[in-house]
Every structure is written in structure tokens, then in C-alpha cells.
Amino acid sequence: MAANKPIPPKPLSFPGGIHPAKDGKSLTEKKAVVAAPLFDRYVVQISQNVGAPPKLVVKVGDAVKKGDLLAEASGFVSVPLHAPTSGVISAVGDAPGPMGTLVPAVYLDADGRDEWTANRMAPLDWRTAEPAELKNRVRDAGIVGMGGAAFPTHVKLSPPPDKKIDTVILNGAECEPYLTADHRLMLEQPEKVLVGAAVMARALGVENIFIGVEKNKPDAIDKLNELAGKYGVKVVGLKVQYPQGSEKQLIYALTGRCVPEGGLPMDAGCVVQNVATAAAVCDAVESGVPLIERITTVTGTPLAAPGNFLVRIGTPVIRLVELAGGVTEEPRKLILGGPMMGFAQRSFEVPVAKNSSGVLLLAASEIVQYDSAGCMRCGMCLRGCPMHLSPGPLSMLIENEKFDLAAQNHVMDCLECGACAYACPAHRPLVQHMRRAKAEIRKRAKK
Amino acid sequence: MNTILIAALVCGVIALVSGLVIGVASKLFAVPSDPRVDLVIGLLPGANCGGCGKAGCADFAKSVVAGENPPNKCPVSSAEQISAIAHALGIEAGSSFKQVAVVLCGGDLNQARQHTLYNGVYDCVSAAMVAGGPKSCSYGCFGMGSCARSCPFGAIEIINNLAVVHPEVCVGCGTCVATCPRHLIKLVPAEAKVHIFCSSPLKGPEKKKVCSVPCLGCRKCVKAGAEGQFTVEGVKVSVNYDTGENGLPGEDVVAAAGCPTGCLMTVAKHLETEYAELAEAKKETENGRK
Numbered sequence: 192m193a194a195n196k197p198i199p200p201k202p203l204s205f206p207g208g209i210h211p212a213k214d215g216k217s218l219t220e221k222k223a224v225v226a227a228p229l230f231d232r233y234v235v236q237i238s239q240n241v242g243a244p245p246k247l248v249v250k251v252g253d254a255v256k257k258g259d260l261l262a263e264a265s266g267f268v269s270v271p272l273h274a275p276t277s278g279v280i281s282a283v284g285d286a287p288g289p290m291g292t293l294v295p296a297v298y299l300d301a302d303g304r305d306e307w308t309a310n311r312m313a314p315l316d317w318r319t320a321e322p323a324e325l326k327n328r329v330r331d332a333g334i335v336g337m338g339g340a341a342f343p344t345h346v347k348l349s350p351p352p353d354k355k356i357d358t359v360i361l362n363g364a365e366c367e368p369y370l371t372a373d374h375r376l377m378l379e380q381p382e383k384v385l386v387g388a389a390v391m392a393r394a395l396g397v398e399n400i401f402i403g404v405e406k407n408k409p410d411a412i413d414k415l416n417e418l419a420g421k422y423g424v425k426v427v428g429l430k431v432q433y434p435q436g437s438e439k440q441l442i443y444a445l446t447g448r449c450v451p452e453g454g455l456p457m458d459a460g461c462v463v464q465n466v467a468t469a470a471a472v473c474d475a476v477e478s479g480v481p482l483i484e485r486i487t488t489v490t491g492t493p494l495a496a497p498g499n500f501l502v503r504i505g506t507p508v509i510r511l512v513e514l515a516g517g518v519t520e521e522p523r524k525l526i527l528g529g530p531m532m533g534f535a536q537r538s539f540e541v542p543v544a545k546n547s548s549g550v551l552l553l554a555a556s557e558i559v560q561y562d563s564a565g566c567m568r569c570g571m572c573l574r575g576c577p578m579h580l581s582p583g584p585l586s587m588l589i590e591n592e593k594f595d596l597a598a599q600n601h602v603m604d605c606l607e608c609g610a611c612a613y614a615c616p617a618h619r620p621l622v623q624h625m626r627r628a629k630a631e632i633r634k635r636a637k638k
Numbered sequence: 639m640n641t642i643l644i645a646a647l648v649c650g651v652i653a654l655v656s657g658l659v660i661g662v663a664s665k666l667f668a669v670p671s672d673p674r675v676d677l678v679i680g681l682l683p684g685a686n687c688g689g690c691g692k693a694g695c696a697d698f699a700k701s702v703v704a705g706e707n708p709p710n711k712c713p714v715s716s717a718e719q720i721s722a723i724a725h726a727l728g729i730e731a732g733s734s735f736k737q738v739a740v741v742l743c744g745g746d747l748n749q750a751r752q753h754t755l756y757n758g759v760y761d762c763v764s765a766a767m768v769a770g771g772p773k774s775c776s777y778g779c780f781g782m783g784s785c786a787r788s789c790p791f792g793a794i795e796i797i798n799n800l801a802v803v804h805p806e807v808c809v810g811c812g813t814c815v816a817t818c819p820r821h822l823i824k825l826v827p828a829e830a831k832v833h834i835f836c837s838s839p840l841k842g843p844e845k846k847k848v849c850s851v852p853c854l855g856c857r858k859c860v861k862a863g864a865e866g867q868f869t870v871e872g873v874k875v876s877v878n879y880d881t882g883e884n885g886l887p888g889e890d891v892v893a894a895a896g897c898p899t900g901c902l903m904t905v906a907k908h909l910e911t912e913y914a915e916l917a918e919a920k921k922e923t924e925n926g927r928k
Contacts, residue, residue: 290769292776524754535769537753537776560757590759620758627764 201447204430205440207577209610211433215369215530216407219490222498224375227514233275233299233505234286234542235261240335241342242268249297253280256308258481261297270333270343273481274299275503277306287538289527289547296542299505312479317390325394325476332475333482333545338362338373338436338465339528341546344472347462348394354457359392360445363404363411363466364429364436367529370549372486373466375499377404377411380470385415385422387469390476392423395462400424401445402466407431433531434608438463440577452604467548482545489515491552493522502543508550509539522552531609564617572611572621578604582611586624594635597628605629674703674727681723682712687790689713689811703727713737714809736828737810739793739803742876743779743822744835744851744901744908746800750775751848766819774848777838779822785814802909826879830886834859835908836901839874851901859902862895863887 238244245262249255255274262272278301288294315328330345350356361384365373377384384402392400402419404412406428415426429435429444439450441463448459456463464472467485474480483504490497495516502511508525512518526533527547543550572582580601588597605625612621678699686694690711692701701707702723708730709715709723716736724730756772758764762784765771771780781799786792793807794814803814805828815823822837836853838845845852855873864884868875877887892902 292770535754537769537774560755562757620764623758623764623768626767627759627761630767631763 201427201445203427203444204432204435205443205577207575207579207610208432208434208440209575209613210431211368211531211613213368214407215490216371216374218369218492218497219488219499220371220374220408222371222375224379224486224499224501226501227503227506227511229276229301229303229305230503230506230510231301231303232281232507233278233301233503234507234540235272235275235297235299235505236286236288236542236544237262237272237295237297239272239341239504239545240268240270241340242266242346244295245269245272247283247297249280249283251280251283254278254302255280255299256306258308258311258483261299264330268343268346270330270335270345271481273333273483274308275483275505276301277304278302287536287541289534289536289541289544312475312481314479315476317386317393317476320393320476322394322396325390328475329394329472332471332480334468334471334475335482335545336465337467337471337482337485337546337548339532339546339548341544344391344464344468347457347464348391350395350457350462354460356395356457356460356462357397358399358401358446358461359388359395359397360441360456360461360463361388361400361402361424361466361469362436362438362441362463363402363408363415364441365408366405366431366433366435366437367531367533367549368433369490369551370488370529371490372488372499372548374408374411376470376486377408377466378414381411381414381418383470383473384466385418385424385469386477387466387471387473388424388464389422390472391462391464391469398423402426403429403435403441403445405429405431405435433610434577434606437577437606437608439606452601485543485545485547487511487543487547488549488551490549491522491554492557493518493520493552493554495519504543504545506543507540508536508543511543511550512539512552518552520554523555523558524553526551526553531613532607561618563619566619567617569616571614571616575610575614577608577610578606580605580611582621582625583615583619585628586619586621589624589628594628594631598632602628603632672703675699677726678702678709678723681715681719681726683714683719683809685714685790685809685811687714687809687811687813689809689813705729713811737825738805738808738828739810739812739814739823740805740826740830740833740905741779741785741794741801741803741818741823741908742833742835742837743777743800743820744903745773745775745778745849746781746798748798749849749851750778753848763817763819775838775845775852777820777822777840778849779820784819785817785823788813788817797909804909805905824879826877827881827886830877830879831904831906832877832887832889832892832902833905833908834868834876834902837874839872841873851899853901854899856898859887859891859895859897863891867891 243266246265247262249261256277259274261274264271278299281300282298285293286296326345326348334344336342363377388400412428419426438456442459442461450459471482487502488499489511497515525536527536566583585602607622609622682695684695690698692698702709709720751774752772753774754772760782762780762782765780770776779800783796785801786794793804794801834853842854860868866884867887869878
């Protein structure tokens with residue numbers, strides 16, 4: 192299949208994938224976004240983007256205003272970090288990070304006044320602004336991919352000159368079970384999403400803009416369709432299939448193009464952004480607001496009142512749990528992100544980062560402890576894999592530490608979406624095997 | 639009868655001719671090999687552990703004969719073996735001291751709290767990628783035995799979810815040091831019998847929450863020991879293995895210091911007494927239940 196050649200009609204889906212029978216979205220999909228109150232302390236992790244961590248510019252005792260710079264970008268693949276509210280820096284030190292280890296963070300004690308900084312960025316008229324100006328604004332606002340990857344958005348908007356980009360795709364699929372933050376965003380602030388899309392299209396100089404939304408959100412599709420014509424955006428309903436929101440699957444579903452092995456979306460002439468990222472871009476351009484808050488779904492059956500909240504970056508998860516009415520049942524597991532690709536957390540003190548789309552609590556009754564068995568060659572994982580890999584045989588290679596053979600069998604193409612592990616009747620920890628192999632192969636390549 | 643004779647004759651002739659060809663070829667195409675390399679290979683332990691940085695013992699023997707490496711680069715060979723190699727080659731042996739590995743963590747199942755249930759891949763490297771594994775301490779031993787499986791000499795044992803090194807079996811090749819995802823294993827001089835079995839850089843109270851044998855950084859051991867026997871980095875205290883004039887701390891320091899948690903202990907204690915007893919008791923109760 193040649194790249195850059197649309198194949199009509201659009202597939203609107205992709206081969207493989209799974210659909211969890213109980214997707215948990217009904218817990219929060221009808222709950223309107225509620226702005227979280229101001230808390231007394233925020234813990235802002237310094238490294239919240241893929242690439243170089245930003246360089247700290249404040250010290251203990253400094254008074255900062257909302258939107259003031261906490262850390263500045265330290266390279267091209269790096270974004271600055273801003274204060275979520277006004278207050279005093281009480282400490283700079285370690286805080287529990289999303290991966291279970293301690294990570295450097297800034298502790299900000301709020302003064303309760305929530306005053307804006309004097310150096311707030313001026314609003315831009317995106318219809319007349321230069322593309323370079325828009326890209327700089329996106330970078331200065333500290334915007335990263337808010338769907339989970341935390342890749343700096345301005346880098347995606349600056350493709351190398353030899354790559355021809357002709358399509359901007361917004362990811363409104365929200366295929367992760369339980370999460371409804373993007374759904375509510377599209378429903379309540381469709382204008383922001385569409386403006387953000389138009390801004391990014393202008394920054395890239397392309398006309399073709401798609402928003403892919405899974406068909407289980409018909410209200411969001413209708414809402415976007417009402418306004419989409421004004422911004423030249425095409426809203427497309429997609430089949431409900433996990434992982435529809437993955438870049439490569441989304442590109443295939445919307446354009447019929449395939450991203451080559453080891454390639455990036457730009458190799459297929461596309462730039463994919465999350466809808467939340469688009470809304471943040473709109474805020475940055477139209478009102479000069481840096482990325483200091485985001486919509487996060489706080490959900491799970493142990494919570495008394497799960498919902499969608501507009502929270503400041505750096506809010507400890509424990510505050511969000513309190514905000515959602517506290518727990519009625521002892522939670523057994525805390526996951527940052529969705530249940531498929533999110534990370535189990537060690538501590539409720541872990542703060543919300545720019546890419547935290549959800550906080551999920553699971554009760555003991557919802558967690559099954561199982562022992563994994565040997566592969567029975569049933570092939571369920573092959574049917575589930577959206578990347579046409581063979582997770583079962585790969586896992587056996589990796590168990591025997593045959594990493595070179597695993598690399599030959601394209602383990603590096605694994606998305607870690609978890610469809611194979613979900614499908615496996617033997618409960619094999621397939622994704623964990625893949626992750627280990629990928630880490631090991633990367634380590635060896637570095638040597 | 640005739641058939642058998644012919645068959646025997648044909649086979650005999652083929653054998654003779656090919657024998658001749660091989661004989662001539664071995665003389666004609668002989669590759670001159672250094673007899674000293676074979677000699678050194680014979681004197682090396684032959685474990686092919688890679689501790690010297692070479693691909694194996696044969697590779698190391700070549701480099702010794704070529705003069706690239708001194709014989710004492712082999713961490714496995716004892717001083718006598720090294721001097722034998724040096725004597726055979728007529729070169730300087732170089733000073734050598736035996737090193738052994740030690741796992742600087744004392745948090746087994748009874749000491750370190752378990753934070754989560756973990757039912758993923760039973761391997762430390764894999765566990766490190768999932769929220770830092772099941773133990774509450776983010777700096778402690780996983781006890782899933784990646785090091786034990788990597789050890790070419792079988793010197794590491796997992797007792798009650800804690801890796802311990804048997805110093806009499808360990809040869810100090812350093813394979814486990816490279817394997818441990820938490821970097822808890824250190825190569826130390828074989829004479830060092832006392833260690834601080836904690837590698838966490840956290841503050842005392844934080845550690846106390848998750849483990850009953852942490853180093854609290856009270857420095858009682860620093861005061862009890864002679865000067866230069868311990869090094870202090872922030873909160874973390876560790877034994878100074880670069881032996882100064884006062885040497886390494888001995889068992890008398892353990893008694894004199896009275897470590898409040900007991901993380902300053904001898905290798906023997908780490909290995910056997912209390913821990914092994916507890917493991918044994920646990921096994922017995924389990925058997926009793928069955």
C-alpha cells in the first residue's frame with residue numbers, strides 16, 4: 192500500500208483491536224465538567240514532556256503569580272512550565288512520580304488570590320498571524336500532547352522540510368474505557384477544539400482537517416458538526432474499537448494511509464493531535480493562557496461522585512478523590528490514565544500532570560488476581576493486535592531472552608496498547624514482555 | 639563372501655586415501671598457534687563469565703599473551719592461579735585482591751512492606767517497569783532473582799524475597815552488578831565482612847515507613863568506627879571500601895555502634911542466622927497448614 196495515496200472509501204476502522212464489553216464510560220459521560228476549587232498546595236513535576244526536561248528558573252521562597260514561568264525550555268524538544276496559581280514556592284525537591292520513582296518537582300503553596308501574572312501573553316489573531324508566530328506561541332504556552340504521550344506539540348507542528356504534510360487529524364476517539372474527559376470537552380467546548388484545529392492547520396499550511404470521533408459519542412459528533420463547516424473541519428464517526436485513538440490506526444481509518452515501519456505520522460503526510468491539545472492551543476492563542484489546567488476524568492466504582500473536573504496541573508490525586516465525593520468502598524488500585532494504557536500508582540500523593548487524562552480507582556471486587564499460564568497457541572492475541580504482530584510467539588522469545596529474534600519479528604512496532612493481553616485467555620502478561628524487550632533492544636542499540 | 643570382501647576393501651581404500659589427504663593438508667595448511675595461549679587457557683578457570691571484559695577465557699588468554707592485559711584482570715582466579723599464569727609466561731603478576739559481590743539491601747519479606755500485589759512477569763527488570771514493583775521501598779531488592787539467574791557460578795540465593803550473595807562461592811565477576819535494575823549490588827573487597835545493608839537515599843522517617851531495617855543516617859557507626867571507615871553522602875551512610883590506614887570496619891564496630899535498626903551487620907548475618915531462621919519458620923508453618 193503506497194503511502195500518501197488515499198484509498199476511497201475510508202476504512203473508518205482498522206484490522207484487529209478489541210472492544211471491552213463493559214467500558215465504564217456511563218459512570219461519567221453525562222457529568223458536566225466542574226472546575227476544581229483552589230487547593231492550598233500544588234506539586235508541579237518539572238519534567239512533564241518527552242525530550243529534554245525544562246530548566247528551573249525559580250527558587251525556594253520566590254513568590255509567583257498564576258502563569259509565571261517555573262521552568263524554561265532547555266532545547267528544541269522541550270517546553271516551559273508555568274505556575275498553576277499565585278503563591279510561594281515552598282520547596283523544590285522530590286515528589287512521587289507516575290512511574291513509582293521519585294521525580295524532581297516544585298511545591299507551590301497557593302495564596303488563595305489566584306492572581307494572573309503581569310507578563311501574560313497577548314492574544315493573537317490566528318487568522319492573520321504568521322505560522323512561525325503560532326508555533327512559538329504553542330511552545331511558549333508549554334503545550335504537549337495531552338492524550339497521554341506528552342510529546343511537545345510545537346515539534347509536531349515543525350516537520351522537517353522534506354516531509355510534505357497535507358492533513359491535520361484531531362483525535363477525539365477516546366477509545367480508552369472509563370475516560371470521558373475528551374467527550375465532555377467536545378460536547379461543552381466544541382468551538383475551542385475546532386479553533387485549535389484551525390490554528391494548527393494554519394501553522395502547518397494545510398487545508399485538510401479531520402476530527403475522528405468514535406460513534407459511541409453521537410452527541411459530540413452532532414455538536415461538532417454544527418460548527419465544523421465554519422472552520423473547514425470534517426468530523427468523521429469511527430467504529431468503536433480499541434485502540435482507535437492510536438495515531439497509526441487513526442490515520443489508517445481516516446485516510447487509508449499506512450505509516451511505514453519505524454516511521455512517524457509525518458511519513459504518511461499527517462499530523463495527529465488530541466482534541467484536548469487543540470483546546471489548549473486555542474486558549475494559548477486566543478487568550479494567551481499557558482497550559483496550567485486540563486480536564487480530567489476522576490472515575491471508578493469506589494468513588495461516591497465520579498465526574499469530569501477542570502483541574503490545575505500539579506493537583507495531588509488525593510484532592511481529586513476528595514472532590515469526587517471520597518470513597519465509599521476501599522479502593523484496591525489507583526491508575527493514572529485509562530485502564531488499558533494507564534499506569535498503576537503507588538501513592539495517592541502523585542500529582543496530575545499535563546498528560547493525565549484520567550484518574551481511575553478500582554475496587555477489590557473488580558480486580559481479578561490470576562496466574563498466567565503457558566501459551567496455548569489459540570491466536571486470540573493475533574486477532575487483537577492492531578499492528579499485525581504475533582504477541583504470543585514474541586512473548587515466548589522474550590521469556591527466553593532472545594531479544595534479537597524478537598527485534599527481527601518487529602517487537603519495536605508494538606504500541607503497548609494491551610489488546611493482546613486483554614484477549615489472552617491464558618492471562619499472559621504480554622505487554623510487560625513487549626515493554627521489557629523494547630527497553631532491552633533500545634539499551635543494546637545505544638551501546 | 640565376495641561382496642563383503644569388496645565392501646571392506648573399498649572402505650579401506652577410501653579411508654587410506656582420505657587419511658592421506660587430511661595428513662598432507664594438516665601439514666600444508668597448518669595455522670601456527672601460540673602454545674602459550676593454550677597453556678594460559680588451561681590455567682584459567684574456564685567459566686567464560688566475561689568479568690574481565692573479554693568474550694571468554696580463550697579471548698582473555700590471547701590478550702594476556704599479547705601483553706594487553708595483566709593476568710590479574712581475571713577477577714575469578716585466585717592469587718595462586720594468577721601467579722601460576724604469570725610464572726608460566728615469565729611476567730609480573732601485578733597485585734590482585736579478590737572481590738566479591740554484596741547486595742546492599744536487607745529488606746526481605748519480613749522487613750520491607752509490600753505495597754501492592756504483583757502478578758506480572760517474575761523478573762526484576764520487568765517488575766521495575768510496573769510502578770516500581772511490589773515493595774514499598776523504591777530502592778530495595780525486588781527479590782525476583784534476575785541476578786541469581788544471571789550469575790554463572792550460582793552464588794546468589796533468594797531467601798525470603800531478598801537476594802543474598804554467598805561470598806565463598808562468589809568470584810566477583812560482576813555479572814550481577816550489571817543485571818540489577820536497582821543498582822544494589824556492589825563489588826567489595828573479599829575481606830570486608832561488615833556492610834550497611836541499605837541503599838535508599840531517602841530521609842530516615844520516610845524509610846522507616848516502608849522498612850524495619852533501613853539506615854536512618856544516625857551515624858552511630860561513624861562515631862564507633864575509626865576515621866575513614868565510613869562515608870556519609872547526605873542521609874546515606876556507607877562503608878568506605880577504599881581501604882585507608884584504618885582498614886575496613888570489623889565485627890567489633892557492629893557491636894560498638896549498636897545500630898538502632900540493625901542494617902549495619904555482618905555478611906554472615908545477612909546470609910544466614912535471622913533471615914534463614916525466619917524463612918525456615920515460615921516454611922514450616924506453611925507445611926503445617928498443608
